[in-house]
Structures are given as structure tokens and as C-alpha cells.
Amino acid sequence: MKMVSKPGPGKKQLQNILEGLADVRAEVGWFPSARYPDGTSVAHVAVVQEFGHGPIPPRPFMRPTITEKAPKWKITMQSEVKKLANGFNMVQVMTILAAIVEGDIAKKITSIKSPPLKQSTIDRRFHSRKGSVSTKPLVDTRLMFDSLTSVVEKKQ
DSSP: OOOOOSOSTTHHHHHHHHHHHHTEEEEEEOOTTOBOTTSOBHHHHHHHHHHOBTTBOOOOOHHHHHHHHHHHHHHHHHHHHGGGGGTOOHHHHHHHHHHHHHHHHHHHHHHOOOSOOOHHHHHHHHHHHTSOOOOSTTOSSSHHHHHOEEEEEEOO
16 A cells, blocks of 8 residues: 655545555446356456357457446545545445446446347247347347446455
């Protein structure tokens, strides 16, 4: 942990904030327990959708969300850190921020419309389920959307 070297009245408060951040771990995404019925990891499917693989074209949602929302997240973090003076702790602050990040990623997933699904994919889903299927990319079963989560914990 680096020490704050800039003098001034906020030095101690800033040092405490930095130390608090070093003690907290926040993750947003898909964890090992998130699996499709056939056992496939949802995190694996998310990576394939993000970058594409073989015949599956990329449908990025993580990288664009980070690019678009990082400035907002920074402002939110600056605002939330002020709550430390009112009795909040860093886990509470990071939980708020992680929930916002999670929501922004989920919103991006539901906004993806292209590239559209191939007709063969739609046909295969229709025939395997004997009923209507979504033609919208990334939300067919909603499992990727529904299992997106965040975890914030104090490091041991």
C-alpha cells in the first residue's frame, strides 16, 4: 500500500480510504455455481459471446459497458466514499458500486440486437423446445442475465 505523500488536511482521510479499499474485494460477473442445465459454465458462454468463437460472432457487452460507464462509476465512487464519514464502511460503499456495475452490465446485455441470430440457430431452438423461442441475442434462456451477480467481501 502506497502512502499518500501530498500534504494537507485531507491526507489522513484519503489514506484511510485507500487502506479501506485495499482490504475489500469486489467482483461482478458469473461465478462457478452459474451453470446451464448441461453443465456448461455461464462465465464461459459470456466470454464466447463477448469475443466470439468459431461461427459465433462477437456480441460484446462487458467492454462497451466499461468504456461507457467508467466515468459514471468514478463519480459514483467519489460520492459514495463521502458516506464513510457518516458511519458507512468500505464494504457497504463497494456493495453499492458493485450493484450499479451489475445493473449497467445487465442493461447492456438486454440491449444487444446485433449481430442477429442465424436462422439455423432459431430453427434449432424452436425444434428442440417444440415452441416459440426468442430471436434476440443473449437472452434466450435468460440464464446469463439472471445469474449475473456481484460479490463484495473483506479480504482475509
